[in-house]
Amino acid sequence: MSKVVLPSLCELVAPSVAITALLLLPLGPILIPRFYLIFLLFYFTFFLYTQINHVFKFYLTAKHMIYNIRRWNRHEKVNTPDAFSTSSGTNSPQPTRERYVSTLNEENLDDVEASLKFYEDSRYVHTFIVPNYCEPEALLRDTIKRLANHRNARTSYVIILAMEGSEIGHEEKGANLLNYFKNSFLHFLITVHPPDLPGESRGKGANVSYAARNGCNELLLRGVERRHIILTVTDSDSAIPELYVKEVDRALALADDPYMLLLAPPIFFSRNSFEVPAAVRVTDITWSAMVMSNLSNSRGLAFPCSTYSLSMVLAERVGYWDTDADSVGEDLHMWLKCFFKTDGAARSAPIYVPINLTNVQADGYMSNMYARYVQATRHYNGVADVAYTLKSSFGGTRSSSLMSLLPTAGTGKNAMYISPYYWLDKLIVCVHVLEAHMIPATSGWLMFAAVPVMQLIMFPPFSFLALVEPATNPILISDFYSTLWNIVKIITVLLPFPLFATLGIYEYLHRIVDRELFRKAPTECRTWRNVVDYASLPISAWMFMTLPSTLACLKRLVKTDHEYIVAKKVFNEEQM
Known part of the structure; x- marks a missing residue:
């Protein structure tokens, strides 16, 4: 029987909305x-503003993604001899690679040369954590094979x-x-998470x-330096490009403090x-x-989704990932934990390279729709x-894990710099988290039904349906x-x-990503x-x-343990 826990005040925000x-x-x-008319005006205006803002931000992300993909392709054409063939004609003895370099203008050559120092061998040990439960072995093999x-x-x-x-057959x-x-x-390395650990x-x-x-402890025992370990959390169906x-590596090299970064890429669905x-x-x-x-x-306040990277140093500093029922949104929750536990020092660095994921897939149309609904829940x-963010923002307590890192004078080599705008960043984070969760829970009802329902109530087609007297109808008087x-x-x-x-914008971007990064045929x-x-x-x-x-x-009114359910995927290695 699940343990029932009454919600706190912060936890009442989501159900109340x-x-x-x-x-x-x-x-x-x-x-x-x-009041309702005024509320609808402000709600719809705010929603319209946020959506217009998202369009411009999406355009910027798409522009950066296309730029990175094409810069990578130029780098590959110049520095991968196997990708080119030597012309066989007597009038064209020059190799295709050299012919390509000769056509680059000075700006493109400078760009390719500048990319070389970041596209050389990494100084980090990239450690990919692939959590899985009842996933097809073929899917895992395909995902790891791409790496x-x-x-x-x-x-x-x-x-x-x-x-x-708890998965039957996980050993095999x-x-x-x-x-x-x-x-x-x-x-x-293989780790086996024991079932039913307390808490x-x-x-x-x-x-x-x-x-x-x-896994990190094992790497340390094998002689890997702690500061060289970069953890990348991924899903079992994530196809991660080399780019x-x-x-x-580029973002870490350019960062003032690479050990305070969470690196977040866009997600893409193109595998099935x-x-x-x-x-x-x-x-x-x-x-x-x-x-x-x-x-x-x-401001570096972007939230990761599905796949993201961070240093072992940062993960260790904040106490790794939370494991209670309130941390079920593991990617966003880990970002929030890093942000709050470091008093705003941890920030996001966008990595404009799409991670290709698999859509939820089941046999049959209705089964597939139901499987997607289960994943959405x-x-x-x-x-x-939402409650975690509000508590962390307005709880009035400093991060205890950092107190020993902050000298009384606030100076010194090991001092942690706390931005004077941390309060503003906390407010922005609260708004973004509320937007991410409260807009879906309200916009569907209000956007689709608010105006039609109000039209029906205030101006009913038949007099016997009137619920508001014309004399008290503010729209009429x-x-x-x-x-x-x-x-x-x-x-x-x-x-x-x-x-x-x-x-x-997405349709244009999708074609470029498929053809220029994933090398798919037009068909x-x-x-x-x-x-x-x-x-x-x-x-x-x-x-x-x-x-x-x-x-x-x-x-959220009655907190219970969530059942561990994974999204169903039908995977055929031959089609990938």
Whole structure:
């Protein structure tokens, strides 16, 4: 029987917001029509502003991604002789590689030369933590094989295969993968997370924390220097390009303090996108677009999703990953923990290289839709981070883990610099976390239903449906509220346009990434005919965003242990 724990005041924020949104739909026009109109004006205006802001940020992220991909391709053309062939004609004896270099203008040559120092062998040991539970062995083998194909895999890559002790057959699966990749990496480690550890909630966070602690200790025993270990947490279906690792090295080399960075890439869904229903495709497209827009943050307050990197030094300093039920959103929660435990010193560095993920896939249309819904409910359980963020921001306590690092004089080599704008950054983080979790739980109801429901209540088609007397209808008796009502209706018409702009940018970006980074044939890429997928947006928005996020908020009223469920994936090695 699950232990029931009553929520604290901060934990009431999420369910209160969801309940208020639901109650306002029918009761707002009846009980508080004037206040409700003003509320809708401010809510829709704020939502429209944030969406326009996200469009510009998404555009910047897309621009950086395209630039990085094309710079990498230029570097590869110049520095990979095997990629070129010597012309056989008598009039063209010059090698294609040399011919390519001769066509580069001075600016491009400078760019290629500048990239060489960052694309050389890494000084870090890149340690990839691959947590998994009941994942197909073929999927894990394919994911790890992509890392094994990187040129520095044998000299600077470590794999930590994080198994779950409760999975039947995990020993055989781990042994098979170890034998398959025994000569492919610097080290290949296997950790087995014991089931039902006291105080733990089973999930990715608990598995990652166990794997990181034990795996790092093993690396230290094998003589790897602590400050050289860079941990990359990934999913079992994440295809990580070699360019990602190179860009991580670049970001660390350019950072003032590389040990205070969390490196966050965009996520991309292109491995099996044509094998799933359009509603699932569209959901993951919008999900990845939201992650990409979040990365272009000038203050280093971008949240990672699915795959991210940080130093062992930082992980060790904050006590590794939390493992309780409130840390179920392991990626965002770890970022928040690092930020708060270091008094704002830990920041994000965007890595503009997409990590290619697999869409949730099950046999049959309805089974696939249900599997995506299950995944959405698991994702939105991360609403627990709303309470964690509020407590950490306004709890009034300093990070105890840092007190010993701060000299009384505030100076010295080992002093931790605390920004005088830390209070502002905490406020911004709170707004971003509330936006990430409260907008999905409210926008679906208010955007789709607020205006139609209010129209029906205030102006019913039949007199017997009237719930508000014309004499008390503020829209009829007040020019101010009549104008306000018209403005609200106009804004609701404008609300989808930023999304349309985002999707237009995404379609262009998707083709470039598929063809220039993943080297897919044109027949394997999305075409403009795929825009018909977006007809399923209302279904995907309600089924995979509004409903699961609302339920996740309401479940915060009674905290119970979450069942450890993984998203189902049908994987065929032949199609990848």
